[in-house]
Amino acid sequence: MSTVQLDHVSRWYKNVVAVNDVSMTIGPGVTGLLGPNGAGKSTLIALMSGFLSPSTGTVTLDGEALWRNEEVYRQIGLVPEREALFDYLTGRRFVVANAELHGLPDPGAAAQASIALVEMTDAQDRTISTYSKGMRQRIKMASSLVHDPAVLLLDEPFNGMDPRQRIHLMQLLRGMGAEGRTVLFSSHILEEVEQVARQIEVVVAGRHAASGDFGAIRRLMTDRPNRFVLRTGDDRRLASVLLADSSVRGARLRTEGGIEVEANDFGRFSEVLPRLTREHNIRLMEVTPTDESLERVFAYLVSS
């Protein structure tokens, strides 16, 4: 059981602040690090994996400093975001090399076990350059698991995976968490995080915006006013119909045509809208969320 602890950590590059006074404790189980692109997730993972020194504050693994301490890598498995691998090696050679670098007594056996865990045994003798994105991700996983680390850090592991690979990786991560490993992965997609992680840490613009279990974070993120622009066959009538429903907080006819709707509850509104248009026989031509971008969601989170 290992714990990664960040204590008032800030990190800046010249005069750009990437991480701003973040304190968090990552314990056993799966933790999701959620935030929009550029929020500082990669910087946080680099700090937690000893690749960056904090400008201020401390990052420790079970009380030991991570920066300039190569010994911590006996405990840590790191899956970097970048795709690049040793393309000229076969998957097996790559994982064996990782096992050798860890100084494991039986690199071959450790590699086999790790490759089997990520279900890459069949493809292990192909060169990595022939692998798909998902296979690369899995062989990266195998390389980082080869020394049976207590802590597993993954930077955007789901990027570029197809749904089947995604499900497989999610199962794998859940299993690791259930075994008592400390697993942390970053993502910018809430749905992805909440399917795997019980604990979620949200970072926005370098700051630690929220922390809690996925239910709490989900409520924070969805119970907020949503704005949509609708183009319909009869704007005025639909506007009045919508206003009568409790899921809608406001509706405004736009001078250029269309209705601007502010909904209280995204989930309910998405059920109500098609039903109402059908009941009143109004054609619905277009529904455009105007503030659905993640940045807006996160901005809302930060301001609340």
Next chain:
Amino acid sequence: MTTRAAGTIARLGVASVFGRRRGILLFVLPLVLVGLAGLVRFLVGQDIEVASNVLYGLGIGVVVPLVALVATTGVLAPEIDDGSIAYLLAKPVSRHTIVISKLTVAVGCVVAFGAMPMLIAGMVLMIEEPSLGPGYAVGSLLGGAAYCALFALLSVMSRHAVVIGLIYLLVWEGLLGGLLDGVRWLSVTRWSGAIIEQFVEGVEIVPDLGWVYAGAATALVIILGTWLTGRRLRGFNLTGDE
């Protein structure tokens, strides 16, 4: 444990150098050197002055530094460029072990594709002077090792190590070194020349440069370059230019 890790890093390094198209240069450069040596011998005959000029100008001045550049950047730069060096760094292995293992591969390339061909070229050019080839081979090894250490440091400091290395060779070692005498104090190629003079009878390559200074300066570059590269690698920035 460390030795096995070092062996793994070296093996990966060898694959990295020869797994790329640039690696072909390592075979082409010595062929050009030996080929030209043969041509000169055929046209001019055995002449110590000419032989030494060919070995110094083409061998020490061009082939050895280029071999060192191709080998060192081949072993370090691509992994740093694409971030895959993270897999080496996220291991309980000292950064200095990583650098020394990689430099061993690069220096090995210098021996195989620099020093050995120089030995052969020396014999082709002048079989009557048996010290010529070995003397130049020793100079190639020492100068080549210094170049490796220099280019290793360059590789961890800049993403344009190859280009900067080439410009440095062309402008500083080549152009300015030929024009300004003072450059000899700060020129790896000229240090090699001064060392070679100690081994080969009857040639003067770099006037007014003591071999003690040249040897010490070469050693200093090798040691300092290696150490600084390891130090720089300790603070390697995984996320790139964020």
